[in-house]
Amino acid sequence: METIVEINNLSKDYETGFWRKKKTRALDDLTLTVKxxxxxxxxxxxxxxxxxTIKILMSxxxxxxxxxxxxxxxxxxxxxxxxxxxCPENPYFYDYLTASELMNYFGELFGIEAAKRKExxxxxxxxxxxxxxxxxxxLRKFSKGMLQRVGLAQSLINDPQIVFLDEPMSGxxxxxxxxxxxxxxxxxxxxxxxxxSTHILSDVEALCDEVAILRNGKLAATGxxxxxxxxxxxxxxxxxxxxxxxxxxxxxIAGTRITAKGSGVSLEVLSEADVEKVLQITxxxxxxxxxxxxxxxxxxxxxxxxxxxxx
Ligand SMILES: Nc1ncnc2c1ncn2[C@@H]1O[C@H](COP(=O)(O)OP(=O)(O)OP(=O)(O)O)[C@@H](O)[C@H]1O
Ligand SMILES: [Mg+2]
Numbered sequence: 001m002e003t004i005v006e007i008n009n010l011s012k013d014y015e016t017g018f019w020r021k022k023k024t025r026a027l028d029d030l031t032l033t034v035k036x037x038x039x040x041x042x043x044x045x046x047x048x049x050x051x052x053t054i055k056i057l058m059s060x061x062x063x064x065x066x067x068x069x070x071x072x073x074x075x076x077x078x079x080x081x082x083x084x085x086x087c088p089e090n091p092y093f094y095d096y097l098t099a100s101e102l103m104n105y106f107g108e109l110f111g112i113e114a115a116k117r118k119e120x121x122x123x124x125x126x127x128x129x130x131x132x133x134x135x136x137x138x139l140r141k142f143s144k145g146m147l148q149r150v151g152l153a154q155s156l157i158n159d160p161q162i163v164f165l166d167e168p169m170s171g172x173x174x175x176x177x178x179x180x181x182x183x184x185x186x187x188x189x190x191x192x193x194x195x196x197s198t199h200i201l202s203d204v205e206a207l208c209d210e211v212a213i214l215r216n217g218k219l220a221a222t223g224x225x226x227x228x229x230x231x232x233x234x235x236x237x238x239x240x241x242x243x244x245x246x247x248x249x250x251x252x253i254a255g256t257r258i259t260a261k262g263s264g265v266s267l268e269v270l271s272e273a274d275v276e277k278v279l280q281i282t283x284x285x286x287x288x289x290x291x292x293x294x295x296x297x298x299x300x301x302x303x304x305x306x307x308x309x310x311x
Pocket of ligand 1: 014015024025026044045046047048049050051052089123304
């Protein structure tokens, strides 16, 4: 898989205070690559630097130092921007345009001819689940979720190779979230790379191939989601359920959580070697094994671990 986004040592200081003399470091030496054809989840708590990163990639903000490339071209190369899509956090558009007019406007910016623009606008507004009766309504009469949908439709008007979505699920009701989740999965199907920031971890688990977690502007973790969640090697813990043995028989296995469960025993052990010990004790006592299951770290646990200020 080829690299589609390459971020090298990116930092951003916002100048704040009355004389703009104080500096707030929003991004701190961020280096990150995103491979094409996947859904990449960009995670981090409030103020971690997600929007700042995306705005720098979109050339809406200048970095204080560092570089970034999209599709092999430097982010300052304006030609590259015709091949990418962007849906901002809390999309805000000119209020007096209707959804159709807005789509037409963006289509025109990308040089799409009139008939094609109209066709594509209808296709996309349908895809994001905006009812046809609302297409000719002014955006100032739209709810937050409806604006979010128009923002998404707009970001896809030029059939981009990669689309950057900053909190695409915010403001959506459960039905809307499901529709947009399907839309995003559909983008990957047809080969569009998706770079999305979100706080909704269930969406990340359902959609993302790889993730990066930001903390205070720094990269706290990145990689394949499954690899990050499998707590790996010796630290892998297991739940073992057995029958026909008394709970006390397992007291010799250090660190094991033992729970009597109905007529059996449920054990949480800390290693594969301990699973072996459980099997041996159970066998010797004439009991039997019911199940062994590996306990994966949840994304929520990983997120809390990587973004909390403890350590
Ligand atoms: N225009 C600005 N001027 C000064 N500081 C800013 C500005 N925009 C953002 N910041 C600061 O930069 C840091 C990163 O903000 P950013 O908006 O990138 O975070 P985020 O990860 O997108 O957060 P959220 O999840 O809340 O959207 C924060 O400390 C924020 O206060
Ligand atoms: Mg943000």
